[in-house]
Amino acid sequence: MKRRKLIAGNWKMNGSHKANAELVAAIAARAPELGLVEILVCPPAVYLESVGRHIGNAAVALGAQNLCEQAAPGAFTGELHGAMLAEVGCRYVIVGHSERRALYGEDDSRVAQKFLAAQACGLTPILCVGETLEQRQSGQTEDVLELQLGKVILAAGIQAFARAVIAYEPVWAIGTGHAATPAQAHEAHAFLRGQLRGHDAKIADSTRVLYGGSVKADNAAVLFAGEDVDGGLIGGASLKAADFLAICVAAQARAAG
Ligand code: PGA
Numbered sequence: 001m002k003r004r005k006l007i008a009g010n011w012k013m014n015g016s017h018k019a020n021a022e023l024v025a026a027i028a029a030r031a032p033e034l035g036l037v038e039i040l041v042c043p044p045a046v047y048l049e050s051v052g053r054h055i056g057n058a059a060v061a062l063g064a065q066n067l068c069e070q071a072a073p074g075a076f077t078g079e080l081h082g083a084m085l086a087e088v089g090c091r092y093v094i095v096g097h098s099e100r101r102a103l104y105g106e107d108d109s110r111v112a113q114k115f116l117a118a119q120a121c122g123l124t125p126i127l128c129v130g131e132t133l134e135q136r137q138s139g140q141t142e143d144v145l146e147l148q149l150g151k152v153i154l155a156a157g158i159q160a161f162a163r164a165v166i167a168y169e170p171v172w173a174i175g176t177g178h179a180a181t182p183a184q185a186h187e188a189h190a191f192l193r194g195q196l197r198g199h200d201a202k203i204a205d206s207t208r209v210l211y212g213g214s215v216k217a218d219n220a221a222v223l224f225a226g227e228d229v230d231g232g233l234i235g236g237a238s239l240k241a242a243d244f245l246a247i248c249v250a251a252q253a254r255a256a257g
Pocket residue numbers: 010169173174175176177212213214215233234235236237
């Protein structure tokens with residue numbers, strides 16, 4: 001099954017009106033020649049609406065970096081409901097990023113609630129999973145991935161993955177400049193897809209699994225060569241138009257080849 005490549009820019013807590021406008025203009029200008037790739041940008045929530053305006057009619061999707069797990073809006077100071085994100089134009093939302101797990105105490109059950117809350121509002125969750133260096137070194141990578149993905153499958157059901165994306169993001173590779181090797185990525189992606197396959201073969205074939213963690217212009221092609229790698233979740237390199245576009249070009253070439 002042919003899965004459409006997805007290149008998602010996770011801007012994290014970066015940006016300004018001026019920088020966002022320039023970045024989006026550069027991406028939008030090249031989007032027509034990158035039609036085999038779905039391009040997504042996830043700016044800080046406060047900029048979603050203005051970035052959506054900069055995107056205009058260009059083939060660039062908008063996503064949020066986080067959402068509240070609550071089913072209904074209400075007295076949750078500082079939180080954002082999925083319906084609000086959808087209303088300002090989001091189609092995707094990242095859930096369970098390792099920074100949120102490590103710095104903001106999001107555990108697997110909270111991540112599963114966020115996944116459900118996203119889908120309830122028509123948003124496609126990008127579920128991030130990944131092991132720490134310590135977990136990898138002690139041989140726990142597959143156990144960690146199985147647990148992180150398994151909690152969400154248990155909560156949402158396997159069919160929910162028809163409207164979800166998984167991002168394999170080894171924690172030790174995020175922002176470090178040390179990406180996983182293509183072999184490490186391949187192994188983890190095949191494992192994750194195998195987990196899905198244990199529940200439903202069709203879902204396993206159709207669900208996109210992105211790689212994230214120090215993807216750059218110069219390693220994107222080798223990382224995307226893996227047959228189970230359906231694109232990337234890009235942090236640092238998504239803030240520079242030339243770098244992000246070079247990564248999109250690598251995905252386009254892989255899709256065409
Ligand atoms: P990085 O971040 O590309 O800067 O390593 C990836 C991510 O955290 O999504």
